[in-house]
Amino acid sequence: MWRNAAAAQLAAVILYLLPATGCKTTPDHHRYTIVVVGSSTAEGYGIKPKDSCWVNRFAHSLGPEVAVRNISKTGYSTYEVMPTGTRKEGRPEPDTERNITKALSFHPDAIILNLPTNDAAAGYSLEEQQANFRTIIQAATDKQIPVWVTTTQPRTNTFGHPRNTLPQMRDWLLATYGDKVINFWEPFANADNTINKQYDQDGIHLNIPGHRILFERVAQKHIMDTVRKGPVQLLSVAETxxxxxxxxxxxxxIDSFRIQASTDSLQWMDAGRVKAAGTTVHVQDYELNVNAAAQYRYYRIEAKDSLNRVFLLRSFRL
Structure with a gap:
């Protein structure tokens, strides 16, 4: 007979590929995948050695446990990375090898979106940019994949288009996506939204010291702390x-959930299992019949996903 439970706190339990040119590291084994979607800054344009670009620094900092797949391409705006099948007359079509749909095909644990200035340089309106960001991020949200998005960056050469949309988009992103926004604006911007000479490579791109700061800003978000909690949100556990x-x-x-039981919290045995819904944004309830004898006092709940990864969701004592 089950006794009343007081569940414990939630227990949280590089391959870096860049098509054509760019930073590249290829570890043999990995458990997690992060995809970077973006343009020239993420591709590491003009940065030599390539190990100094922010994505490569980030990939190396994570080690072989994490695959960082970079599908960014120089010159791309939000339109090129929109979901496959979305089109707008007079605007670029999505690149099916580098867009958000392609990113989702890797079944990533997280996505970083870095599209800093090309929309402004192309003269796209704030309304266009904002609508595109919403569409791109929603495509990942619908799959329960967290997205971190960088702010815009300052830019000196905007090909005659005004620079004032850059800080306006920065402010909108911060207001809309909160703690999932990575600050790529300071300390690079002058008061007129041009690039501070200390970090300027060519009037458009940041130099190596700038990329070092970009990497530090990404690292400060501790993305792997979120990823390691697993691809499922456990809201509650109730006794039946x-x-x-x-x-x-x-x-x-998610493929399935299982509960394990133990007398000493060291040796565990399977006590129940249930098939999961798979991928869903909706609340789901599962009943687990527990085949454990009364002497078992410790329990833990695990989730297994379609990649055969196992995540510890919660441990507790009854």
Whole structure:
């Protein structure tokens, strides 16, 4: 017979590929995948050695446990990375090898979106840019994949288009996406939204010292702390006459949940398993029949995803 439970705190439990040119490291094994979608800054334009570009620094900092796939391309705006099948007359079509749809095909644990200045340099309106960002990020949100987005960056050469949309987009991104926004604006910007000479490479791109700061800004977001919590949000665990009821608030490629039991919290045995919904943004309830004898006092809940990864969601004692 089950006793009343006081569940413990949630227990959280490089391959870097750049087509054609750019930073590149290729570890043999990885557990997690992060995809970078963007333009020349993410591609590392003009940065030599390539190890100094921000994405490569980030990939090396994570080590072989994490695959960082970079599908960015110089010159791209939000339009080129829109979902496959979205088109607007007079605007570039999505690149199916480098857009958000391609990024999602890697089944990533997180996405970083770095599209700093090309929309402004092309003269696209704030309304266009904002609508595109919403569409791109929503495509990932629908798959329960977290997205971190960089702010715009200052730019000296805008090909005759005004620079005032750059800080306006920066402010909109910060207001809209909050702590998922990475500050790529300071300390690079002058008062007129041009690039500070200390960090200027060519009037458009940042230099090596600038990329070092970009990497530090990304690292400060501790993206892997979120990723390691797993691709499922466990909302609650409740006791039933026959076992446990789990409630989740979103799942990404989850195959099944299982509960394990132990007498000493060291040796564990399987005590129940249930098939999961897979990928969903909706609240789901699961009933687990627990086949454990009364002497088992410790329990833990794990989730297995379609990549056969196992994530510890919660441990508790009854």
């Amino acid at each position: 006459p026959y076992g446990l009821r789990l409630r989740t608030g979103g799942e990404r490629y």
